[in-house]
Amino acid sequence: MSEPSTSLNPPGRNARLIVPRLLQRGEEFTARLLIQHPMETGFRRDDAGKMLPANVIEEIILRFDGELVFRGRVLNALSANPSLAVLLTAQKSGTLSANWRDQMGNVGSISAELRVAGG
Amino acid sequence: MPSADRRALLHAAALAPWWWAALGPFGMAVHSQTPTADPPLDQQWQRARVERGGLSLDIPVVVETGTSVPIVLFADRLKLKSGIQIERLGVIAPKNPRPVALDVELGALMSQARLTTNIRLGASQSVIGVALLSDGTLWQHSVNVVLTGSACYDGT
Amino acid sequence: MRWLLVALGFSFAAYFGVAPPGRADPKPPPAAIQKPYALAQLRSGASFMAPHLQAQQRDDDQNPGMLWVDQGRDLFAADCARCHDAEAQKRLAAKLPRVTPNGPVVTLETQINRCQTDRVKRADYPLESQPLLALSSYLSFAARGEVYRAQSDVTSTEAWQRGRNAFTQVQGKLDFSCAACHDQMAGKRVRTQAISQGHGVGFPAYRVEWQGVGSLNRRLRACYFGMETLVPAQSDPILADLALYLAWRSEGLPLEAPAVRR
Numbered sequence: 001m002s003e004p005s006t007s008l009n010p011p012g013r014n015a016r017l018i019v020p021r022l023l024q025r026g027e028e029f030t031a032r033l034l035i036q037h038p039m040e041t042g043f044r045r046d047d048a049g050k051m052l053p054a055n056v057i058e059e060i061i062l063r064f065d066g067e068l069v070f071r072g073r074v075l076n077a078l079s080a081n082p083s084l085a086v087l088l089t090a091q092k093s094g095t096l097s098a099n100w101r102d103q104m105g106n107v108g109s110i111s112a113e114l115r116v117a118g119g
Numbered sequence: 120m121p122s123a124d125r126r127a128l129l130h131a132a133a134l135a136p137w138w139w140a141a142l143g144p145f146g147m148a149v150h151s152q153t154p155t156a157d158p159p160l161d162q163q164w165q166r167a168r169v170e171r172g173g174l175s176l177d178i179p180v181v182v183e184t185g186t187s188v189p190i191v192l193f194a195d196r197l198k199l200k201s202g203i204q205i206e207r208l209g210v211i212a213p214k215n216p217r218p219v220a221l222d223v224e225l226g227a228l229m230s231q232a233r234l235t236t237n238i239r240l241g242a243s244q245s246v247i248g249v250a251l252l253s254d255g256t257l258w259q260h261s262v263n264v265v266l267t268g269s270a271c272y273d274g275t
Numbered sequence: 276m277r278w279l280l281v282a283l284g285f286s287f288a289a290y291f292g293v294a295p296p297g298r299a300d301p302k303p304p305p306a307a308i309q310k311p312y313a314l315a316q317l318r319s320g321a322s323f324m325a326p327h328l329q330a331q332q333r334d335d336d337q338n339p340g341m342l343w344v345d346q347g348r349d350l351f352a353a354d355c356a357r358c359h360d361a362e363a364q365k366r367l368a369a370k371l372p373r374v375t376p377n378g379p380v381v382t383l384e385t386q387i388n389r390c391q392t393d394r395v396k397r398a399d400y401p402l403e404s405q406p407l408l409a410l411s412s413y414l415s416f417a418a419r420g421e422v423y424r425a426q427s428d429v430t431s432t433e434a435w436q437r438g439r440n441a442f443t444q445v446q447g448k449l450d451f452s453c454a455a456c457h458d459q460m461a462g463k464r465v466r467t468q469a470i471s472q473g474h475g476v477g478f479p480a481y482r483v484e485w486q487g488v489g490s491l492n493r494r495l496r497a498c499y500f501g502m503e504t505l506v507p508a509q510s511d512p513i514l515a516d517l518a519l520y521l522a523w524r525s526e527g528l529p530l531e532a533p534a535v536r537r
Binding site for chain 1: 186187188209210212215216217219220221222223224225226227228229230231233234235236237238239240241
């Protein structure tokens with residue numbers, strides 16, 4: 001059965017970067033990135049039986065004030081609408097930013113301000 | 120091994136050369152038809168300085184579908200020799216069409232070498248978590264995951 | 276998808292003995308109609324899911340459905356908030372579905388489109404389109420924890436009776452009814468899937484199988500598909516009638532959208 005065509009990447013927000021509101025210096029916290037993306041594997045067919053072209057996120061870079069937190073170099077098996085969580089330690093206030101790029105060349109980014117008490 | 124599979128594994132290794140050891144010669148070690156019949160991986164990996172080390176791969180051993188399987192990869196820095204860092208974390212799913220599932224480079228800012236995410240699995244298989252240390256050592260931990268249902272679509 | 280009847284060990288004879296399907300009584304005494312589940316027995320679909328899916332639903336930070344909620348919040352602020360203030364937004368979704376005197380059952384989705392065309396004065400959104408799912412997810416999320424209250428006379432309406440008939444009617448190649456699974460077999464398994472009581476309070480929901488958020492309308496069509504019977508079109512009013520019947524049947528369960536389902 002076919003759905004009416006829907007846009008997969010509507011205008012507006014397509015990601016969340018979640019960090020605690022306020023941190024104490026030295027506190028360990030989770031930063032979680034959630035991206036709306038089909039992570040199309042290239043092994044699925046559409047309703048007409050045609051192969052859907054592969055389009056997975058090829059790279060995700062997370063930085064804090066420009067410094068590398070992590071870089072995803074191969075992300076083949078991430079599920080659709082992936083979520084990635086890592087642990088960081090709050091040393092100072094600053095900007096956490098994520099950038100990503102998929103196989104079709106679409107890019108995305110999101111950032112969040114970290115507020116560290118007294119930092 | 121069918122040449123397509125072999126090509127996939129060679130391709131995987133080319134994408135992430137540091138995994139050559141984990142994949143074994145031409146990926147033979149991690150390729151087999153049934154998870155239980157996997158050859159003893161340890162022998163292959165010991166030759167390439169593969170250690171069980173401080174890596175844990177936390178993944179459910181039985182899942183209903185492979186479309187989204189929660190995983191936590193954790194490499195314990197307390198188990199490192201001094202002066203050595205954990206550089207990369209990865210996951211190999213030998214029976215996925217693309218066996219290199221994940222390869223993530225860690226920056227200095229991560230307070231622990233821990234990554235939490237969800238991955239796809241195309242079949243029941245032995246999923247291998249790997250950590251690459253700055254001295255070239257690989258830590259690995261594999262978990263046999265059984266898929267009870269296929270990721271079938273319901274027509275809507 | 277093929278449901279393995281034999282493996283279920285399910286006896287239709289026993290089922291007929293409990294709750295005979297068929298046409299609704301022409302003049303049912305409203306007070307006498309018993310719900311399949313008493314209030315204390317009601318269990319949300321979440322409790323039948325695997326632990327990791329329950330955990331994903333419990334924690335908004337892990338729930339991919341929240342991406343749709345974010346988009347709906349923005350869209351609502353831009354197009355709708357001037358008429359519906361912050362307090363009112365929390366209740367909109369819990370008031371639907373509702374029977375109207377001479378028209379079809381109004382669902383959250385049809386009402387959003389009514390406001391979109393009559394008040395925002397723009398073309399309506401196709402069912403299951405991203406903006407419509409975003410708006411319905413946001414409003415359902417805003418009403419999370421609220422409890423739907425059925426209209427007092429709902430069981431005497433034709434829409435409710437059509438909904439109940441559709442729910443209890445045996446159909447399809449496998450001779451199933453909705454009730455056979457969701458009233459009689461909740462807690463058991465079909466193949467590898469645990470069967471829930473079949474409530475709609477988690478919708479719109481993020482389904483792993485859909486790799487996205489979908490409406491109750493889509494979930495119901497998926498169940499028709501599973502029964503190997505004619506799948507109603509999205510716009511078929513029977514789906515709204517069923518939504519009305521389901522809302523009455525689950526009255527008392529708090530809304531929990533966007534739920535996470537397999």
